[in-house]
Amino acid sequence: MPKTTELTINDGGKRIDAALASAGLEHSRSTLASWIKDGQVLVNGQPVKSSYKVKSGDKIRITVPDTKSVAIQPENIPLDIVYEDDDLLVVNKEQGMVVHPAAGHAGGTLVNALLFHAPLSSINGEFRPGIVHRIDRDTSGLLMVAKNDRAHQALAAELKAHKTERYYYALVKGEFKEDHGTVDAPIGRHPKDRKKQAVVAGGREAVTHFEVLERFHGYTLLRLALETGRTHQIRVHMQYIGHPVVGDATYGHQQELLGISLKGQLLHAKTLVLTQPTTGEKMTFDSPLPSSFERVLKALKEEQKL
CATH class of the missing domain: 3.30.2350.10 (Pseudouridine synthase)
Structure with missing residues (x-):
């Protein structure tokens, strides 16, 4: 069965393909334009052209076509x-x-x-x-x-229901005056780069809590708790407040620090608290920081001694 998505336009004036592309949907603008052309996007119950400019209050219904089934092959890859x-x-x-x-x-x-x-x-x-x-x-x-x-x-x-607890460790650029805080800023698709997310008006609610664990010269180690789970949420929120995650080239940080080459952002989902579905037992799991992450922290501590 094809899936449908429904939404209401808050701000008018944009072409419909642009308006939908900036609404945080998991589809590219070109894909949306193709669906509009094929009549799979209805505005107030009627098909429209891609040139249609949306109006505030327009009711949009998108019928997502079935995709061709492709079997995923099991692979003998080591798991932790x-x-x-x-x-x-x-x-x-x-x-x-x-x-x-x-x-x-x-x-x-x-x-x-x-x-x-x-x-x-x-x-x-x-x-x-x-x-x-x-x-x-x-x-x-x-x-x-x-x-x-x-x-x-x-x-x-x-x-x-926001009952699952997820705690992340991140090394971010810059120094924090405060010891803890909250970033409450809506996130949606970046208006100019569909591969990125951004804090945008009309985006989906996104809340991230942070606590300073350790301070270094020019960098801070944070413990972060997700209240919501938007795409790239921590990375976008940290960039938004001027403290991009170290190694995150997409959101504003180089992939090298103190001569150490980084393979991506220093962001680790360290602790997970959940309820076992059958027994109702509350279970807490923790994981060590990757060696690459620890290596950077060690280098920062050594630099701080100089």
Whole structure:
């Protein structure tokens, strides 16, 4: 069955393809333009041309066509499994590994590895079986994975209700005067670069709490808690307040520090707290910082002594 997405336009004046591309949808502007041309996008119940300029209050209905099914191949890729039972897995994902297959990443993903290891829930369809939440390719750390549909529904409901606790460590550029704080700023697709997210008016609610763990010359180690789970949320929020994550070339930091070459942002999903779907037990999992992350912290501490 084709899926449908419905939304209401808040600010008028843009071409419909541009308005939809900036609304935080997981589709490119070219894809949306193609669907508009094919009549799969209705405005107030009627098809329109791509040149149509939206008006405030317009009701948009998008019918997403079915995609051709492509079987994902299980692959014998080593996994760092922190915990496993009949309902779920908690995996410590390494930096550089894509979570699930997508354009340009048909294989070598966490899902390919998981399918080799165990059966997974079917709720997210063929491309994201078992995946309750994601972290970026170049972010390391803990992910919960559902092995059956009942467990997936329970874990997803807990996540949606903001009862799952997720704590990240990040090294960011700059020094903080405050010891803790909150960034509450809406996130949507970047208005000029569809591969990026940004703080934008009319974006989806996004809240990140931070606590300073350690200060260095020109850098700060933070512990961050996600209240919401928007795409690139921590990376976007840190850039927004002028403290981009170290190694995050996409959002404003070089990929080298103190002569150390970085392979991506120094952002690690360190702690995960969830409720076991069958027993109701509250479970806490923790993971060590990757050696590459520790190496940078050691270099900063040595520099600070000079």
